Amino acid sequence: MDSKRAEAFSDGVFAIAITLLVLSLRLSGTGTVTSQLLAAWPQYFAYVVSFLIIGIMWMNHHTILAHVNRVDRPLLVLNLLLLMGIVAVPFPTALVSEHLRDEGGTVATVTYGLVMIVISAGFAGVWIYVATHASSLGAVVPQGALRQSIPGFTLGGSVYVAGTLIARFWSPVAALIIFGALAVYYLFEHLPSPAEESAAGKPPAG
Amino acid sequence: MDSKRAEAFSDGVFAIAITLLVLSLRLSGTGTVTSQLLAAWPQYFAYVVSFLIIGIMWMNHHTILAHVNRVDRPLLVLNLLLLMGIVAVPFPTALVSEHLRDEGGTVATVTYGLVMIVISAGFAGVWIYVATHASSLGAVVPQGALRQSIPGFTLGGSVYVAGTLIARFWSPVAALIIFGALAVYYLFEHLPSPAEESAAGKPPAG
Amino acid sequence: MDSKRAEAFSDGVFAIAITLLVLSLRLSGTGTVTSQLLAAWPQYFAYVVSFLIIGIMWMNHHTILAHVNRVDRPLLVLNLLLLMGIVAVPFPTALVSEHLRDEGGTVATVTYGLVMIVISAGFAGVWIYVATHASSLGAVVPQGALRQSIPGFTLGGSVYVAGTLIARFWSPVAALIIFGALAVYYLFEHLPSPAEESAAGKPPAG
Amino acid sequence: MDSKRAEAFSDGVFAIAITLLVLSLRLSGTGTVTSQLLAAWPQYFAYVVSFLIIGIMWMNHHTILAHVNRVDRPLLVLNLLLLMGIVAVPFPTALVSEHLRDEGGTVATVTYGLVMIVISAGFAGVWIYVATHASSLGAVVPQGALRQSIPGFTLGGSVYVAGTLIARFWSPVAALIIFGALAVYYLFEHLPSPAEESAAGKPPAG
Numbered sequence: 091m092d093s094k095r096a097e098a099f100s101d102g103v104f105a106i107a108i109t110l111l112v113l114s115l116r117l118s119g120t121g122t123v124t125s126q127l128l129a130a131w132p133q134y135f136a137y138v139v140s141f142l143i144i145g146i147m148w149m150n151h152h153t154i155l156a157h158v159n160r161v162d163r164p165l166l167v168l169n170l171l172l173l174m175g176i177v178a179v180p181f182p183t184a185l186v187s188e189h190l191r192d193e194g195g196t197v198a199t200v201t202y203g204l205v206m207i208v209i210s211a212g213f214a215g216v217w218i219y220v221a222t223h224a225s226s227l228g229a230v231v232p233q234g235a236l237r238q239s240i241p242g243f244t245l246g247g248s249v250y251v252a253g254t255l256i257a258r259f260w261s262p263v264a265a266l267i268i269f270g271a272l273a274v275y276y277l278f279e280h281l282p283s284p285a286e287e288s289a290a291g292k293p294p295a296g
Numbered sequence: 297m298d299s300k301r302a303e304a305f306s307d308g309v310f311a312i313a314i315t316l317l318v319l320s321l322r323l324s325g326t327g328t329v330t331s332q333l334l335a336a337w338p339q340y341f342a343y344v345v346s347f348l349i350i351g352i353m354w355m356n357h358h359t360i361l362a363h364v365n366r367v368d369r370p371l372l373v374l375n376l377l378l379l380m381g382i383v384a385v386p387f388p389t390a391l392v393s394e395h396l397r398d399e400g401g402t403v404a405t406v407t408y409g410l411v412m413i414v415i416s417a418g419f420a421g422v423w424i425y426v427a428t429h430a431s432s433l434g435a436v437v438p439q440g441a442l443r444q445s446i447p448g449f450t451l452g453g454s455v456y457v458a459g460t461l462i463a464r465f466w467s468p469v470a471a472l473i474i475f476g477a478l479a480v481y482y483l484f485e486h487l488p489s490p491a492e493e494s495a496a497g498k499p500p501a502g
Numbered sequence: 503m504d505s506k507r508a509e510a511f512s513d514g515v516f517a518i519a520i521t522l523l524v525l526s527l528r529l530s531g532t533g534t535v536t537s538q539l540l541a542a543w544p545q546y547f548a549y550v551v552s553f554l555i556i557g558i559m560w561m562n563h564h565t566i567l568a569h570v571n572r573v574d575r576p577l578l579v580l581n582l583l584l585l586m587g588i589v590a591v592p593f594p595t596a597l598v599s600e601h602l603r604d605e606g607g608t609v610a611t612v613t614y615g616l617v618m619i620v621i622s623a624g625f626a627g628v629w630i631y632v633a634t635h636a637s638s639l640g641a642v643v644p645q646g647a648l649r650q651s652i653p654g655f656t657l658g659g660s661v662y663v664a665g666t667l668i669a670r671f672w673s674p675v676a677a678l679i680i681f682g683a684l685a686v687y688y689l690f691e692h693l694p695s696p697a698e699e700s701a702a703g704k705p706p707a708g
Numbered sequence: 709m710d711s712k713r714a715e716a717f718s719d720g721v722f723a724i725a726i727t728l729l730v731l732s733l734r735l736s737g738t739g740t741v742t743s744q745l746l747a748a749w750p751q752y753f754a755y756v757v758s759f760l761i762i763g764i765m766w767m768n769h770h771t772i773l774a775h776v777n778r779v780d781r782p783l784l785v786l787n788l789l790l791l792m793g794i795v796a797v798p799f800p801t802a803l804v805s806e807h808l809r810d811e812g813g814t815v816a817t818v819t820y821g822l823v824m825i826v827i828s829a830g831f832a833g834v835w836i837y838v839a840t841h842a843s844s845l846g847a848v849v850p851q852g853a854l855r856q857s858i859p860g861f862t863l864g865g866s867v868y869v870a871g872t873l874i875a876r877f878w879s880p881v882a883a884l885i886i887f888g889a890l891a892v893y894y895l896f897e898h899l900p901s902p903a904e905e906s907a908a909g910k911p912p913a914g
Contacts, residue, residue: 097713098716101713101716101717101720102720104717105717105720105721105724106720106724108721108791108795109721109724109725109728109795110724111795112725112728112795112796112798112799113728113731115796115799116799116802117803122811122812122815123803123807123811123812123815123816124812124815127815127819137796138792141788141792141795142788142792145788145791145792148717149781149784152713277781277785277788278785
């Protein structure tokens, strides 16, 4: 299959998943509208963090698939498993939105972190497959790109693991701040254009 | 109509239907968040099975339409009927999610199986039309492709029928496992790329 | 603006609106799952009718925009007003789904018919604009196409008006059957490919 | 990244956000269906205003990105922040729909206005970046376009600020009428095609 069509389908899924995040913005409870709006800050917080994360993941997904000219069945399957994680993001986002301020905040944020760890593993799987099957995919992955990418993936995954542990043993809010900070870091760290990244063999990290 | 536009519209519908599956992930009930999360396993189960099935169907849909250069009105109509089934998938998925653990599990899973049987019939209709109108659609369907494809469609349809009967008379959970196993089978069975499949005249099976 | 981009945006809106119809498939009420499933037949009925109608409208929309090479601001605005009607379809569909069997069925079906009349007017507006501004849009609309199209539009609009009156004064179910029959009629009536329609100057009718 | 892919992703997000507006059309309450339909006028009002606003914003977004051939990381980030505002629009729309007629109408409409002000700032950010980095983005922004665009942006932003103040201190309904009137103004004011606008250096204003 031409990689364009797999990209278009994936783009659609990313676009819908990121837009469905708005569904977790919903007032409920009692009191005046003003007090409900103020009490709903965990919703806005979780919305912003998840939006940035899915946005970054979309950019990274593009960077990975930009390396290949065609996709084969195993890559489609790996991509599908990755998308299965992306699509699920609104679920832990809604969990955190609803429970950050009550006693369920810990388990909600741990669930959030676990979903992110699974997605990171999905990205690593897709990237490793692309890097190790470069020639059959018509890919232009520079020599050594895979090895050079290990620190990037290790960083991303480690931060999600650390955040999940922090959520579990210390503070869900701190964990969410860490997840958001990681997204912001990747927003500004990857300022070179994808073409440059590709040229330099720098891998996307998710 | 150029087949590209029909593909793009269909891709959009597939992408949205697969993403709406997340809406059936929603805690409800009483108890701690942890106990609710654990009790919601039917939701995760149904989410994974339906996600894989729609994902496979998307790939098969692409494989079929990759054979043709243009679509005519009857093919558009058949495709629309097929999409009507795909779009409905989140409904039985939500049914199964909610009722797998109570006395409604049987009827929920039977409904799920019936929807899958209808969709299989829709795929068969689209494929038969493409194979029998190859020349007028600018299609490159190899001679004998239709005949060779009968076993594939028979297998897929039979498994859905068998699963539905198992749900009815024995165990809804077993039926759902069978539906999921069929999806996984197609994930790994069709490792040759679509171009190869087309060359070999192997039909997509849904 | 190149007409491709307006088409792509419109396609996306059609694809999402048609997929959101599944959200009105939702059991509620009491009794066993089986009895709820049986009692929910108005949901399936409304789902099928609305799905066919939006599907037909998507095809007609494509047929209209296939005539032009570029879109100008007034056409974008007319198209936006048309899409405002399309996007709203899930609302009367949900109304009919919920109320067809109770005393609210009449007003629900009348609302449904009114939305369809508004959409028909939107299609007429877009088509008249295209036909009367053919040269500035790089359009290949044959001479006389506009005049020849009047019967088509009159038929579609008349059936919606008649159905709405029938819903008001006689039977909501009969009106819904008429709306569905009109969609089925257009499915099979327009068997010639859009290229042929365009050549023959036959207009799309919505 | 090629600007086409960023546009396609953005188009998807716009299309989904505009379509999700239908979810705030939902009857609730008591009384006959007729009385509920009549009492729901704030829903229709907010639906129309938000639909027009997102539609206009989509056109303006297209006009801006039509200037560039490629997008770099900072532009992707600015675009992502802008989309974060667009995606949120259904939330204040639902707020206004629900509360326009009760004592929460003021805070709901002020929230609506604040979201619009944030989005206006997002558009200004994207436009300023494009205009000041024209050469590196392969952009064809005429000399002086940025300076000439200041009145346009100032007008749009001022009207949103004025509307928000009017909602706070005078009348939420009047504010919503002003927001709608601004959208209608931009619909008809920008009658020249985007190509002409670009040639004349007229900026999009949001």
